[in-house]
Amino acid sequence: MASEAEKTFHRFAAFGESSSSGTEMNNKNFSKLCKDCGIMDGKTVTSTDVDIVFSKVKAKNARTITFQQFKEAVKELGQKRFKGKSPDEVLENIYGLMEGKDPATTGATKATAVGAVDRLTDTSKYTGTHKERFDESGKGKGIAGREEMTDNTGYNFWMAFQGACIT
Template sequence: MSKTIKEVFQEYACFGRPGKTSDITSKNFAKMIKEKGLMDKKLNSTEIDMIFTKAKAGPGNKVLTFAQFENALSMVAKSKYGNEAEVEKVKSKILEGSGPSTAGTTGVSKTGGVTKLTDSSHYTGSHKERFGKDGKGKGIEGRKDVHADDGYVQGFKK
């Protein structure tokens, strides 16, 4: 079963915005153009932002409806191929491949390295001096050299 342009639009529209399938943001529009392999020297990220701005109806709008999205695809075709009639090439590129990907994002750490950062028994040097053997902080005593002025100098009086 092949997807329609509207289905691809809805996939990218709701990416990072669950339930919002009627309009697409600038970030998701640029993500789609990039992931579908349409970017090149002529059609760079600045050009994509300009196309998005021209396609949305007025400065108050921050998203594209599907009708505005189709108009933006015509502008993408004109920018990439020099002719708005090449919009079918753009649409066929968009229909290729899968939906939005999460490649290059940070995943959950599986190494358990966080415990080494929070376990005071692994600390060394001056950081080790700030904690007792039970792992509790020593407070000001652990941060500063506190001298007890209790008579180590001859003639000291309290």
């Protein structure tokens, strides 16, 4: 069980850190692990509890914790989360929550399509010269919709004028 917890620790430790080898975890990733794995439930274990425990187990001037320090922190949070259980049961339950978990990235950033965005992307509401920039389906015409394209076929006044001036 502990080896599975260690794998989860390394996945979360390396998450979002391009220079991290995954051997040490910062407070942000520790909080993410606690939230994503369900250790932090918002009632018995809050984000404040997680921050306090992280500060308690890390070395004095360090910003990260090792796996050994992580185990101490998880043990302390587990005592709070699973009150009335033996330390062995607590660790087993905590490791069970962590088993096979990866850092969640879904729903982190969502595209918005309300209000002004909806109105500005609806080409059927365009009027005047702006509506000439789109075809019937609403697809943009590109440069053909933005510039007046000249037709160089047929009689050209300027060429006739130049010819009159030369002779």
